[in-house]
Amino acid sequence: xxxxxxxxxxxxxxxxxxxxxxxxxxxxxxxxxxxxxxxxxxxxxxxxxxxxxxxxxxxxxxxxxxxxxxxxxxxxxxxxxxxxxxxxxxxxxxxxxxxxxxxxxxxxxxxxxxxxxxxxxxxxxxxxxxxxxxxxxxxxxxxxxxxxxxxxxxxxxxxxxxxxxxxxxxxxxxxxxxxxxxxxxxxxxxxxxxxxxxxxxxxxxxxxxxxxxxxxxxxxxxxxxxxxxxxxxxxxxxxxxxxxxxxxxxxxxxxxxxxxxxxxxxxxxxxxxxxxxxxxxxxxxxxxxxxxxxxxxxxxxxx
Amino acid sequence: xxxxxxxxxxxxxxxxxxxxxxxxxxxxxxxxxxxxxxxxxxxxxxxxxxxxxxxxxxxxxxxxxxxxxxxxxxxxxxxxxxxxxxxxxxxxxxxxxxxxxxxxxxxxxxxxxxxxxxxxxxxxxxxxxxxxxxxxxxxxxxxxxxxxxxxxxxxxxxxxxxxxxxxxxxxxxxxxxxxxxxxxxxxxxxxxxxxxxxxxxxxxxxxxxxxxxxxxxxxxxxxxxxxxxxxxxxxxxxxxxxxxxxxxxxxxxxxxxxxxxxxxxxxxxxxxxxxxxxxxxxxxxxxxxxxxxxxxx
Numbered sequence: 001x002x003x004x005x006x007x008x009x010x011x012x013x014x015x016x017x018x019x020x021x022x023x024x025x026x027x028x029x030x031x032x033x034x035x036x037x038x039x040x041x042x043x044x045x046x047x048x049x050x051x052x053x054x055x056x057x058x059x060x061x062x063x064x065x066x067x068x069x070x071x072x073x074x075x076x077x078x079x080x081x082x083x084x085x086x087x088x089x090x091x092x093x094x095x096x097x098x099x100x101x102x103x104x105x106x107x108x109x110x111x112x113x114x115x116x117x118x119x120x121x122x123x124x125x126x127x128x129x130x131x132x133x134x135x136x137x138x139x140x141x142x143x144x145x146x147x148x149x150x151x152x153x154x155x156x157x158x159x160x161x162x163x164x165x166x167x168x169x170x171x172x173x174x175x176x177x178x179x180x181x182x183x184x185x186x187x188x189x190x191x192x193x194x195x196x197x198x199x200x201x202x203x204x205x206x207x208x209x210x211x212x213x214x215x216x217x218x219x220x221x222x223x224x225x226x227x228x229x230x231x232x233x234x235x236x237x238x239x240x241x242x243x244x245x246x247x248x249x250x251x252x253x254x255x256x257x258x259x260x261x262x263x264x265x266x267x268x269x270x271x272x273x274x275x276x277x278x279x280x281x282x283x284x285x286x287x288x289x290x291x292x293x294x295x296x297x298x299x300x301x302x303x
Numbered sequence: 304x305x306x307x308x309x310x311x312x313x314x315x316x317x318x319x320x321x322x323x324x325x326x327x328x329x330x331x332x333x334x335x336x337x338x339x340x341x342x343x344x345x346x347x348x349x350x351x352x353x354x355x356x357x358x359x360x361x362x363x364x365x366x367x368x369x370x371x372x373x374x375x376x377x378x379x380x381x382x383x384x385x386x387x388x389x390x391x392x393x394x395x396x397x398x399x400x401x402x403x404x405x406x407x408x409x410x411x412x413x414x415x416x417x418x419x420x421x422x423x424x425x426x427x428x429x430x431x432x433x434x435x436x437x438x439x440x441x442x443x444x445x446x447x448x449x450x451x452x453x454x455x456x457x458x459x460x461x462x463x464x465x466x467x468x469x470x471x472x473x474x475x476x477x478x479x480x481x482x483x484x485x486x487x488x489x490x491x492x493x494x495x496x497x498x499x500x501x502x503x504x505x506x507x508x509x510x511x512x513x514x515x516x517x518x519x520x521x522x523x524x525x526x527x528x529x530x531x532x533x534x535x536x537x538x539x540x541x542x543x544x545x546x547x548x549x550x551x552x553x554x555x556x557x558x559x560x561x562x563x564x565x566x567x568x569x570x571x572x573x574x575x576x577x578x579x580x581x582x583x584x585x586x587x588x589x590x591x592x593x594x595x596x597x598x599x600x
Contacts, residue, residue, distance in 0.1 A: 002598065003598065004595070004596060004597055004598060006595075007597060007598075064599075065598060065599070066571070066572055066597075066599055067597055068568045068571070068585055068587070068595065068597040069595075069597075070595040070596060070597045071595065072595045072596050074494075074496075074498075075595070077589070174589075199542045199589065200589070202595070274309050274310065274311040275309065275310045275311070276307070276308065276309045276310075277306075277307075277308045277309075278305060278306065278307050278308070279305070279306045279483060280304065280305045280306070280483070295306070295308055296308065296310065296319060296321075297489065297490075297491060298319070298321070298469050298471055298476050298478070298488065298489075298490045298491065298514075299471075299474070299490070299491040299492075299493055299500065300471075300474055300475065300476050300490055300491070300492050300493065300504075300514040300515065300516045300547055301474040301492075301493035301516055301518075301545075302474055302493075302516055302517065302518035302545055303315075303316035303317065303473030303474040303475075
């Protein structure tokens, strides 16, 4: 499955009676460069409890990827990630990707959690920051004692002052905001008060359950992965559940990489009204008259 | 088998037809004739087109040809499917946004009849041979025309047992079958910052596949935002630079690509499902630099 860091996918699986569950959407936490596809799921309702109990070998149906909350590998502006609790998940994919690819995009993560002791991926985030000079990570939690604060650990919540510091440091930064509804509102209001233009802010909201009812009609779009054919983990469960590991092979059929194709603008300067190219399957492409030009590849673009 | 490709100006932009067949020359001639006929009948830039005749009589019941009925019925259907996000009656708003003429050639600017003094309207009435135009409005098929025509051309080719082709009208493409030596057609999706190709879509099974791109980028070298939001009658407010949608129908894909811009990329999956499209790519830029690209399957 080709995806961009920050996207999500819908998962469903089969009950013991053979019926398929409705699907639920979860952020992909693995890097697009990883062999394995990983999701981080907070155990709460029935679906997540059931998926936590799945034995290795269960077929899990994955649909997607979805979402526009993405970090393009080609963008070079500084990035400020503002995560609240489970909102860290899409950002983890971004950070893993940037670290793996050794990109030099300056990234600052402000991560607000209920408790520093339960902050998901705490160790990994610190490790990513320590190994990548362009990435800095800052944890915010009210149980950090004020006398134990340092650059990385700040007592309390993200406030206007912290955002202003980011803006002062990176005047042209993109801001990514993801977390519960209240967190998103608080942060986006703070960004607006600091005069950050709305087109520089990307927001992802996590609903309590993202229903995805496509699967019944979209048989051509389903990717069924037999976990037993693979080695290890795709799904990591937070908050106390045992880790259940399924590998979901990436489906590469939708993406074939890019081709360097020259976009032809020749027709604007071409004096002849029609340009023609002819080739046959018995000979290679030829240019055998002045009226003919190189064969053009199709390129879909804005005209 | 011979692969024959021709490129020329049509419908205000560049058109390319590529056919792999035993005798492709005659087929190409017929296709160009169809494209010319379509433009003559449906272009708002031709004062003698059937569309211009309809727009000359707002508030009237106008007898229409069967071909005009077909495309108008398709417009109504798309308007309903998109809950009005596609609306063929926003021409006055489009012209007020600055899109009065077309750029068929960098040195030539063709002006259309000026309807800026008229109003957009929510709908028109259609009977089997008449259209009742709302008072004081004007119709434009630019939002549906290329896709509709691509579907028509593809269907004609298939009916005449020409199964290997790709056709591009201004960057909207339809493909079927295979290239020489049975290779699948590969279609590049241009990066929104025009730096090159973002992705390549391969039509592996040779079935009918349309790929349509819409955008708020450049037209004729000028920054040009021509996608009107019918809810506001103004150019859509969006951070999207380009949307590319793939599906079996070019008309559906074209409409989906435009409505995704209007909705700023909200509910992509629902839009794809509603319009029976398969994939979408959404690119956003700031200062002509791509900041995000999202792929939907």
